[in-house]
Each structure stands twice: as C-alpha cells, then as structure tokens.
Amino acid sequence: MTALLINLSMGAAVGLVLALSGAGGGILAVPLLVFGLHLSMVQAAPVGLIAVGLASALGAVLALREGKVRYRAAVIIGVTGMAFAPLGVMxxxxxxxxxxxxG
Structure with missing residues (x-):
C-alpha cells in the first residue's frame, strides 16, 4: 500500500509540473522512475516519453486551435530529435x- 501511495504521489508531482509549466516533466519523470520505482534507464525513458509526449500533444492541439503554433521551431526540434534518437538509444x-x- 505504501509503494502505491509513493508511486501515485510521484506521478502527481510530475503531472503538476507539466500542467503548470508545460515543460520539465521529462526531467523529473525519468529520475523519479529510476530512483523511486527502481526501473532501469532503458525502462524509464519510454515511460517518461509517453507521459511527456501525451501532455505535449494535448498542448499542441490546444495551441493549434488558438493559432499559436510556431511551425519552424517545431520542425527544427522534431527533425533534430529524430536524427539523434538512434544515438541516444545506443x-x-x-x-x-x-x-x-x-547526462
């Protein structure tokens, strides 16, 4: 029961940071998953990416509705991330x- 409460509170903390700032969730999620839930980095990174990716997707949809998306910046960040992802996995x-x- 205690482990479940700790897991829920860590998830709530990451969610709160994502909700309030729109960023920084990945910086908190991965260390919390590694040190709090004792996952390896290989296991924690995809979980953190899913959480941050879903929050980012929601934010992008809301920004698209309001016409606040900076397409050039989004393409540069996306292409750079895709180019260096294989190096990160290795x-x-x-x-x-x-x-x-x-790192």
Missing amino acids: LAHRLPNAPLMV
Missing part, C-alpha cells in the same frame, strides 16, 4: 544508469 543500452542520469 548509449542507453551500453552505459550504466549513473552516467545516463548525469
């Missing part, structure tokens, strides 16, 4: 958790 599989958390 490093995540080869490095231990400690250097990845520092």
Whole structure:
C-alpha cells in the first residue's frame, strides 16, 4: 500500500509540473522512475516519453486551435530529435544508469 501511495504521489508531482509549466516533466519523470520505482534507464525513458509526449500533444492541439503554433521551431526540434534518437538509444543500452542520469 505504501509503494502505491509513493508511486501515485510521484506521478502527481510530475503531472503538476507539466500542467503548470508545460515543460520539465521529462526531467523529473525519468529520475523519479529510476530512483523511486527502481526501473532501469532503458525502462524509464519510454515511460517518461509517453507521459511527456501525451501532455505535449494535448498542448499542441490546444495551441493549434488558438493559432499559436510556431511551425519552424517545431520542425527544427522534431527533425533534430529524430536524427539523434538512434544515438541516444545506443548509449542507453551500453552505459550504466549513473552516467545516463548525469547526462
């Protein structure tokens, strides 16, 4: 029961940061998943990405409705992320958790 309450409170904290700031959830989610739930970095990263990705998608849809999307910036960030994702996956599989958390 205690572990469930800790997990729920960590999830609520990350959700609150995402809701209030629109960013920073990934910075909090992955360390909390690694240290709080004892997941490996390889397991925690996709979970954090799903949470942050869903929040970002919702924010993008709301911004699209209001005409506040900066398309050029979105394309630059998206292309850069896709280009470097294979490098990140390779490093995540080869490095231990400690250097990845520092990075």
